[in-house]
Amino acid sequence: MRRSLFIYLAPHLFGIIGENANVMKRALLGEFEEVVMLTVAILDEEAYGVTVTQEIERKTGRSVGFSTVHTTLQRLEEKGFLSSQMGGATAERGGRRKRFFTVTAAGRKALRDVKQVREELWRSLPPQTLQLITG
Amino acid sequence: MPNAQKPNRRSAIPPRWATTLLSWWGHPDTLEEVQGDLLELYDSWVQTVGPRRANWRYVANVVKLLRPLATSNAKEQYTSPSFLSPAMIRNYLTIAFRNLWRHKAFTAINIVGLAVGLATCLLIVLFVVHELSYDSYHANADRLYRMTLHGRLDEKEIKLAYANGPAGQALLRDCPGVEAVTRLRKEGAFLVKHGQEVIKEENVAFVDSNFFSMFSIPMLKGNRTSVLTEPNTLVITETIARKYFGQADPIGKTLSMGELGLFRVIGVCEDVPANTHFHYNMFGSLPSVKTGTKWLASGAYTYLRLREGYSIQRVEAISRGFVSKYMASEIQEFFGITLPEFLQKGNGFRFGFQPITAIHLHSDLDDELEANSDIKYVYIFSAIALFILLLACINFMNLSTAGSAGRSKEVGIRKVLGSVQKQLVSQFLTESVLLTLLALVLALGLVFLLLPSFNALAGKEFTSGAIVNGRMLSGAVLACVVIGLLAGSYPAFVLSAFKPITVLRGRIQAGSRSGWLRNTLVTVQFVVSIGMTIATIVANQQLRFIQNKKVGFDKEQVLVLHDTHVLGSKLNAFKAELARLSSIDNVSLAGFLPAGASSYSVDGIQVRNGARISTHRNKSYFINEDYLPTLGIRLKQGRNFSKSFPSDSSAVLLNEAAARAYGFKQPIGQQLSTLGDGTEGSKRTYTVIGVVEDFHFESMHQRIAPLLMFYGGNNEQLALRIQTDDLPSLLATIERQWKAQTDTPFAYSFLNERFNTMYQSEQRIGQLFGVFAGLAVLIACLGLFGLAAFTTHQRTKEIGVRKVLGASVASVVVLLTKDFLRLVVIAIGIATPLAWYAMRQWLQDFAYKIDMAWWVFALAAALAILVAFVTVSFQSIKAALMDPVKSLRTE
Structure with missing residues (x-):
């Protein structure tokens, strides 16, 4: 439920911000994308398809498909939020190399922006509503 | 984790x-x-x-x-650039040049071999294309035909390039599919007089007025469709116009044509293109000459143009009726028998129709306008061109594959450094195409250099423009690229497929992998070379045989003076004057000669032998009493003509063949009569007074035919039997006397030279074969040399080891040489029967021919072995003499 709500709201939120705030160009960052990016950031040097998938599962308890994670990673790289590099040859997994992801400067900025937007939203909640939610 | x-x-x-x-x-x-x-x-x-x-x-x-x-x-991190990117192409070229430069000897052998092959091929293509292009330039050439006459008359086959005089008009009348008919007559040479100048013109024809609308010879001046309608009008070619009139306009000017009188020039046409089956340069109107109206006593070269969509078979079918429709009455008149009787005797006539484009290569009839070529030679030369090119390509492939042994390491390193197969293939193909293009440049240079001598050899007049035209050049470049790609493909694909690991470990001996291929190719090369050597020897033997065969007359020391008929009544005095010279033994009127320009007469002969009357069609000479001694023709029986027998005007001499043909056991005193041209009085009866030994009055392709000699003499030429060591002064003397009589140019020839020119085409073929055989051997040797160099190089270490272990120089040489010699021996085995068969076919053309001796084949074989041995041993001896320390120290 939470997820779908955010997806529906997000464009409208950004639209409002775009109208009255100083930040003009902000890329859209979906909720899942945000999760993936944060996971990549958490894993630091060790972020590749498998670790990202497993980490998300562990941290969120959600069961996510590898294919979804992979596709998201690809999309984020296309958007310039992630960069990737092939690692060295490995002994396991048939000797195939891993593609390691790191968050780019643009990615970090996007994460900060999302966080900021969210914090602003939280801040602007009337106190009684806030109590309703947190309580 | x-x-x-x-x-x-x-x-x-x-x-x-x-x-x-x-x-x-x-x-x-x-x-x-x-x-x-x-x-x-x-x-x-x-x-x-x-x-x-x-x-x-x-x-x-x-x-x-x-x-x-x-x-x-x-974009991969380390991309290999596209194998066709400009940078790569530049790199291919650089590397190719470096490689070629590093192996200079190898490159030189390769380029020279290929260039010689290409040059030969270019020249032959030039020749073949020209031969095939004959008469195809005429508008509607596909609908033009020549009507020819075939038949049988008293066991003698008739095949004439011309048809009966009225045949063309009959065709136009009876056959709706015939759009136009034009005729051409040749009347021999004319002495053309213009002002004071008298020049002999050999190429004069008399043609119908529509001649120029049927044959696409462009008219420069005068009306194309309505020239030559009146008698004594003339169309001349550009060259002739310039010769007689210079820059002046020739139209309306007159020229005196021998006995035919004044002709008015009414048109100038372009020179007849070289690829035409006739080369006349003066065309008189047909009404200027007498053309008989009898079917059996007139003839003209008859050409017709079919209507579109009409088949020549239908014309032929209609022409079959002509014999009964038009010729029956004349057969009665000339032979004295009715048509059914005539046919019953196995006689008959029919008409043939040749496509005009086929005349030059496919027609071999009697009385052709010019000696035609033969499609056989086109095939032979095409085959030779292909063979020589094949040899050159084989060399190229052989040397490249052999050379690949040295480059397998390079391939390995390149692959390790990230070269992909496509790049390697491109690299090798670039090298081979570069090589072929360099060879082409050299070949073109060779062609320009050799063109004059090739022209002389082939009897053509090619200019350098014939090669430097777009089609020829682009064809050559295209062919070169294809050859380069084909010849380079084997080494390119084999080499580039090497696995770097095996190559770098040194496991692959690249040279040995393609051993069977190279052996086959070398064998093929030698088969071709040996075959051509045998052909050359046999052809030359046959030619020498012809030239030395007893021809039945003494052709040495006979001087022939031309155009003596211009002296007219002064001729006898001139003759007597010459006869008085001490170095002249005999003088004779000699319009008829067994070699070279000669008058020509064919008579219908009726012979009564017992109760049987037979009709023959034989050649005849008109000679005077001096003729036989002058030419050294011996009498077998009877006597020569003589002034002391006034009855000799109705006497005749036969050759042995005629006596046999007529069935005369005792020829002397027998009678025969000529049929003449059908007019009363042209039939005459003659008595045989002598028989002469057979002599070759025609070329040796034919058996000696019956010949009759009548008393008379033709004053167009004089034959002089001379006996002198100082020919120039004799000639000067004769010329002085000639000049005193006439202003006609003094022209002469020697009988033996005239005789030899009869076999010019055979001599040409012989020479060409010799040249090509030489080239084939040369190319094969170049290839063998290169190959020997490489195998020897490959076995350097082996030789070193053998020498250290005590092998002698001789044994090493044998070791290295025997592989190649084995191939040559196999080639001999294959080439000998092939050449024997081919040459036997060629000899079938001669009525008098040599037998092929075994030693010819032995000689060719020995030559091949010798040449191969010398070529290979140069390398192997060098290798065998090398200090083993040097060869073993490497690496």
């Missing part, structure tokens, strides 16, 4: 089909990590949720990751 899977648990393997599916249709750019990630995940799934669900998850993920339409757009 999340990726803490057990690498040892290899027991579970994801569904293979899914893996395959992914490898086909996964996104190519991320395939490697996706496969790896999935494998890794699978392993952990197997541990956590069991193999069944692991499989399920694996497949589900694979299916979601399929991107069947995705194409790679990733």
Whole structure:
């Protein structure tokens, strides 16, 4: 439920911000994308398809498909939020190399922006509503 | 760590089909990590949720990751540039030049061999294309035909290039499919007088007025369709116009044509193109000359143009009726028998129709306008061109594959450094194409250099413009590129397919892999060379045989004076004057001669032998009493003509063949009569007074035919039997006397030279064969030399070891040489029967021919072995003499 709500709201939120705030160009960052990016950031040097998938599962308890994670990673790289590099040859997994992801400067900025937007939203909640939610 | 899977648990393997599916249709750019990630995940799934669900998850993920339409757009980190990028092409060229330069000897052998092959091929293509182009330039050439006369008359086959005089008009009248008919008559040479000048013109024809609308010889001045309608009008070619009139306009001017009187020039046409089956330069109108109206006593070269869509077979069918329709009455008149009787005797006439484009190469009838060529020679020369090119290409391939041994390491290193096969193939192909193009440049140079001598040899007049035209040149370049690609493809693909690891370990001896191919190619080369050598020897033997065969007359020391008829009544005085000279033995009127320009007469002869009357069609001479001694023709029986027998005007001499043909046991005193041209009085009866020994009055392609000699003499030429060591002064004397009588130019020839020119085409073929055989041997040797150099180089170390172990120089030489000699011996085995068969076919053309002796084949074989031995031993002796220390120290 939470997820779908955010997806529906997000464009409208950004639209409002775009109208009255100083930040003009902000890329859209979906909720899942945000999760993936944060996971990549958490894993630091060790972020590749498998670790990202497993980490998300562990941290969120959600069961996510590898294919979804992979596709998201690809999309984020296309958007310039992630960069990737092939690692060295490995002994396991048939000797195939891993593609390691790191968050780019643009990615970090996007994460900060999302966080900021969210914090602003939280801040602007009337106190009684806030109590309703947190309580 | 999340990726803490057990690498040892290899027991579970994801569904293979899914893996395959992914490898086909996964996104190519991320395939490697996706496969790896999935494998890794699978392993952990197997541990956590069991193999069944692991499989399920694996497949589900694979299916979601399929991107069947995705194409790679990733820039790899270290991309190999496209093998056709400009930088790579520049690199190929640089490397190619360096490589060629490093192996100078190899390159030189390759280029020279290929250039010689290409040059030969170019010249032959030039020749063949020209031969094939004969008469095809006429408008509607496909609808033009020549009507010819065939038949049988008293056991003698008739095949004439012309048809009966009225035949053309009859065709036009009776056959609706014939659009136009034009006729041409030749009347021999004319002495053309213009002002004070008298020039002999050999190429004069008399043609119908529509001649120029049938044959596309462009008219420069005068009306194309309505020239030559009146008698004594003339169309001349540009060259003739310039010769007589210079820059002045020739139209309306007059020229005096021999006895035919004044002709008015009414047109100028372009020179008749070289690729035409006739080369006349003066065309008189047909009404200027007498053309008989009798079918059996007139003839003209008859050409017709068919209507579109009408078949020549229908014309032929209609022409079959002509014999009964038009010729029956004349047969009665000339032969004294009715048509059915005539036919019953096995006699008959029919008409043939040759496409005009086929005349030059396919027609070999009597009385052709010019000696035609033969399609056989086109085939032979095309084959030779192909063979020589093949030899050159074989060399090229051989040397390249042999050279590849030295380059396998290079290939290995290149591959290790990231070269892909495409680049290597391009590299090698660039080298070979570069080589062929260099060879082409050299070949073109050679062609320009050799063109004059080739022209002399082939009897053509090619200019350098014939080669430097777009079609020829682009064809040559294209052919070169194709040859380069073909010849380079074997080494290119074989070399580039080497596995770097085996090559760098030194396991592959690249040269030895293609051993059987190279052996086959070398054998083929030698088969061709040996075959051509045999052909050359046999052809030359046959020619020498002809030239030395007893011809039945003494052709040495006979001087022939031309155009003596211009002296007219002064001729006898002139003759007597010459006869008084001490160095002249005999003088005779000699319009008829067995060699070279000669008058020509064919008579219908009726012979009564007992009760049987037979009719023959034989050649006849008109000679005077001096003729036989002058030419050295011996009498077998009877006597020569003599002034002291006034009755000799109705006497005749026969040759032995005639006496045999007529069935005369005792020829002397027998009677025969000529049929004449059908007019009363042209039939005359003659008595045989002597028989002369057979002599070759025609070329040796034919058996000696019957010949009759009547008393008379033709004053067009004089034959002089001379006996002198000082020919120039004799000639000067004769010329002085000639000049005193007339202003006609003094022209002479020698009988033996005239005789030899009869076999000019055979001599040409012989010479050409000699040249080509030489070239073939040369190319084969170049190839062998290069190959020997390489194999010797390859075996350097082996030789070193052998020498250290005590091998003698001789044994090493034998070792290196015998491989090649074995190939040559095999080639001899193949070439000998082929050449024997081919040359036997060629000799069939001669009525008098040599037998092929075994020693010819032995000689060719010995030559081939010798040449091969010398070529190879140069290398092998060098290798055998080398200090083993040097060869073993390498590496």
